[in-house]
Amino acid sequence: MTRVACIDIGTVTARLAVADVEGGRVQRMLKQSTICNLGEGLDASGRISDAARSRVVRCVDSYLSMAFQAGAPVACCTLTSAARDAHNSDELLTDLAKRGLRPEVIAGSIEGSLTFLGVAQDFGQKSLLVADSGGGSTELAIGRLTADEKAPGSYGLSLAWVRSVDVGARRATERYLAKAPTPADTVAAAREWAREEFSRALAERGDVDVPDTLVVTGGTATTLVALDAGLDPYDSRFVHLKSLPTRSVDALLERLAPLSVPERAKLKGIQSKRAPVILGGIAVISALLEATGATAMTVSESDLLFGLAICAAAAVEGVPAPFGWKPGLVVLR
Known part of the structure; x- marks a missing residue:
């Protein structure tokens, strides 16, 4: 069994995983x-602010200490949408190095x-559409795990189509939804923008069929399950692989729009x-659910960190x- 520490820095959230992996499975x-x-502020300025960079660096310092204390001998660190978009990402990369x-x-x-x-581990060899709904982008992937007949118990990955779409929670907020309470027509405009972007991306998949099973991961997806159930405290075992119908997502959108940010923050x-x-x-x-024609989504606690x-x-x-693909590994000291 191999223990590794993985840090992923996204547009909204920075995350740490310390994982034990055996036989290619977590x-x-x-x-x-x-x-x-x-x-x-990145969508308007094109830059990572000094304050945001400092927040991330302080967080990573604490994560490295946690990983070392947890006995992880090696670590890797990835950055996603915000770092891809920013003109000054090198400043943060230098701090991390x-x-x-x-x-x-x-x-x-x-x-x-x-x-x-990471997500497909729970679905055998079933064909899936997996969506990672983040702060700055949403990654869409269609594929399945494949069995390795020459090595029983091993598996491969067959991906028919992968696309990153520049649609995410923070990007939508800064472009359309910065004011709260939020008028219904403003919400509709944000949703239509996202739907058009997803529909355009999906139209470019060629002859790849969209599977019946849509699995969505990310902080918004898991929060949707928690909000729908009124979870307090949060229970990852309840959330993981929970099915949420489209009508429930739309009902929560309608429910939260008239609330102020402090009122939203008080919801269980x-x-x-x-x-x-x-x-x-x-x-x-x-918007994603409409663009894919899905009547429900399965929400996964597994995500990029697992992969x-x-x-x-x-x-x-x-x-x-x-x-x-191989991550850049360093020895923790």
Whole structure:
């Protein structure tokens, strides 16, 4: 069994996973999530602010200490949409490198592939459409796991189509939904923008069929389940693989729009720091459901961190990963 630490820095959230991986599958994972809002103001300025960069660096310092104390011998660090978009990402990468990391800004196609790899562990060889709904982008991937007949118990990854769409909770919020309470016509405009972007991306998939099973991961998706059930405290075991019908997503969108941000923050099932962007996130997922024609989505607690842990462990063990990508690993001291 191989233990690895993985740090992923997104537009809204920075996350740590310390995972034990055996036979190419995650056997145990401890996760920590912190809302750092790296992408705050990025859509308008094109830059990561000094304040946002400082928040992320402080968070990563704490994560490295946690990972070392948890006995992880190696660590990797990826950055996604906000770092891809910002003109000054190098400043943050330099700060992270000073901490001994080898930070990597990964392409949307890699992000989508890692997420699919992590999510698909729970679905055998079933064909899936996996959506990673983030703060700055949503990654869509269609594919399935495949069995390796020459190595029983092993598997591969067959991806028919992967696409990163620049639609996410913070991007929708800053473009359309910054004011709260939010008028219905403004919500409709944000939702229509997201639907058009998803529909355009899906139209480019060629002859690849859209599977019947839509699995959505990310902070908005898990919060939707918690809000719908009024969870307090949050229970990841309840949320994981929960099915949520489209009508429930649309009902929550309608319910939250007339509320102020402080009122949204008081609802059971939502982190207070997520309240400023939750309406944008729900509008994005509502639009995704319409664009795909899905009547429900399955919500997964598994995500990019699971796929990243699998690839990191494969690199440590010197064996091929399910797809041709290796993270930059460093020894924790």
